[in-house]
Amino acid sequence: MKALCWHGKGDMRCESVPDPRIEDPRDAIIKVTACAICGSDLHIYDGVIPSMERGDVLGHETMGEVVEVGSGNTKLKVGDRVVVPFTIACGECFFCRRGFFSGCERSNPAAEKAAKLWGHSPAGLFGYSHLLGGYPGGQAEYLRVPYADVGPIKVDGGLTDEQVLFLSDIFPTGYMAAEFCNLKGGETVAIWGCGPVGQFAIRSAILLGADRVIAIDTVPERLAMARAAGAETLDFMQEDVYDRIQEMTAGRGADACIDAVGTEPHTTASSDSIVDRLKVATFMGTDRPHVLRQAIHCCRNFGTVSIVGVYGGFLDKIPMGSAINRGLTFRMAQTPVQHYLPKLLGLIENGDIDPSFVVTDKAPLAEGPALYKKFRDKRDGCIKVVLKP
Numbered sequence: 354m355k356a357l358c359w360h361g362k363g364d365m366r367c368e369s370v371p372d373p374r375i376e377d378p379r380d381a382i383i384k385v386t387a388c389a390i391c392g393s394d395l396h397i398y399d400g401v402i403p404s405m406e407r408g409d410v411l412g413h414e415t416m417g418e419v420v421e422v423g424s425g426n427t428k429l430k431v432g433d434r435v436v437v438p439f440t441i442a443c444g445e446c447f448f449c450r451r452g453f454f455s456g457c458e459r460s461n462p463a464a465e466k467a468a469k470l471w472g473h474s475p476a477g478l479f480g481y482s483h484l485l486g487g488y489p490g491g492q493a494e495y496l497r498v499p500y501a502d503v504g505p506i507k508v509d510g511g512l513t514d515e516q517v518l519f520l521s522d523i524f525p526t527g528y529m530a531a532e533f534c535n536l537k538g539g540e541t542v543a544i545w546g547c548g549p550v551g552q553f554a555i556r557s558a559i560l561l562g563a564d565r566v567i568a569i570d571t572v573p574e575r576l577a578m579a580r581a582a583g584a585e586t587l588d589f590m591q592e593d594v595y596d597r598i599q600e601m602t603a604g605r606g607a608d609a610c611i612d613a614v615g616t617e618p619h620t621t622a623s624s625d626s627i628v629d630r631l632k633v634a635t636f637m638g639t640d641r642p643h644v645l646r647q648a649i650h651c652c653r654n655f656g657t658v659s660i661v662g663v664y665g666g667f668l669d670k671i672p673m674g675s676a677i678n679r680g681l682t683f684r685m686a687q688t689p690v691q692h693y694l695p696k697l698l699g700l701i702e703n704g705d706i707d708p709s710f711v712v713t714d715k716a717p718l719a720e721g722p723a724l725y726k727k728f729r730d731k732r733d734g735c736i737k738v739v740l741k742p
């Protein structure tokens with residue numbers, strides 16, 4: 354089959370790889386009808402995720418038709434149309450039973466390695482390095498889904514692929530980011546990053562009762578998409594974000610701040626971001642948490658900082674003094690996607706949200722390598738890429 358394979362920083366190739374096969378009775382094989390490129394894939398593309406190997410198949414936003422089912426899988430049958438969560442979860446362990454699917458303690462075969470770095474291992478993920486299981490991803494013609502009697506959600510034929518595909522990751526992630534803010538109605542939520550995840554966080558914050566959303570980015574089309582959802586926008590290259598949020602909130606700060614950017618921010622020449630760049634370039638640091646620092650400073654006393662932008666290692670100069678003295682709450686996670694699926698599919702079916710709004714580019718799999726570059730460079734209005742194998 355054809356798949357998008359990683360060959361090093363900035364080097365994606367569409368090439369032939371062996372077809373996946375059932376390896377465990379609970380597995381299923383999916384013929385992929387649509388898959389997407391995520392901002393998280395860009396961290397791999399940019400070479401900042403460790404333990405990748407040449408030829409690894411990427412992709413963790415995938416849907417399709419079940420073409421083969423393992424003998425122990427009683428949930429799926431051939432012909433089912435399913436969306437596959439990016440987090441792989443057994444459904445039975447301590448964490449899965451509590452709904453913390455992205456903390457599954459069985460699905461990462463590299464758990465020992467991950468625990469050395471992070472203290473404990475999270476779940477395995479599709480197409481996301483050998484630290485998280487080395488599972489081939491879904492930017493491919495076929496995908497093997499482990500524990501396929503837990504993760505995949507069946508969707509009926511009345512909805513298009515573009516309407517349901519993002520249940521695999523960015524819709525639950527944006528929704529979780531807003532849910533973390535514990536909104537009661539009437540709040541002001543500031544959201545850094547108007548990429549696909551930020552766009553879903555904006556719409557979810559409004560659905561959950563935020564009175565005002567302040568969305569921050571610098572890419573004009575992304576800011577325009579945020580305004581279309583009802584957000585007020587700030588361009589961090591043109592305006593001082595802290596000063597503007599102070600002005601907009603009568604000097605108090607935002608009730609909740611969402612970091613939907615993560616470890617690879619664009620920055621003005623602020624001193625903290627210059628130090629971050631130097632440290633990462635000289636292997637003295639792992640991440641560039643400029644946005645997180647800003648989100649903490651812009652959050653009101655006893656407000657919430659919700660982090661869904663991905664960080665990998667050890668973050669320097671996080672203003673914990675500000676956080677503890679002012680009573681901030683921190684929430685963060687790789688999304689336990691399975692936990693959100695029934696509710697969010699319901700929102701789509703009811704017409705409360707149509708996730709296809711975010712799609713700007715649709716192409717065959719072979720155009721994947723060029724679209725990785727276009728999405729990374731945010732060229733020509735590209736906001737979300739869907740590939741049709």
Ligand SMILES: NC(=O)c1ccc[n+]([C@@H]2O[C@H](COP(=O)([O-])OP(=O)(O)OC[C@H]3O[C@@H](n4cnc5c(N)ncnc54)[C@H](O)[C@@H]3O)[C@@H](O)[C@H]2O)c1
Nearest residue numbers: 392393546548549550570614615618619662663686687688
């Ligand atoms: N927690 C999870 O489970 C989960 C799931 C999916 C994605 N993510 C992460 O969410 C983040 C966003 O993903 P995406 O797909 O939207 O990616 P993206 O790269 O398309 O979007 C990031 C956006 O942030 C903007 N940005 C950069 N620097 C900024 C700054 N200083 N201030 C404000 N905005 C800035 C960029 O212009 C861009 O529009 C990534 O880090 C990704 O890894 C996390």
Ligand SMILES: [Zn+2]
Nearest residue numbers: 391392393522
């Ligand atoms: Zn993702």
Ligand SMILES: [Zn+2]
Nearest residue numbers: 443446449457
């Ligand atoms: Zn589990």
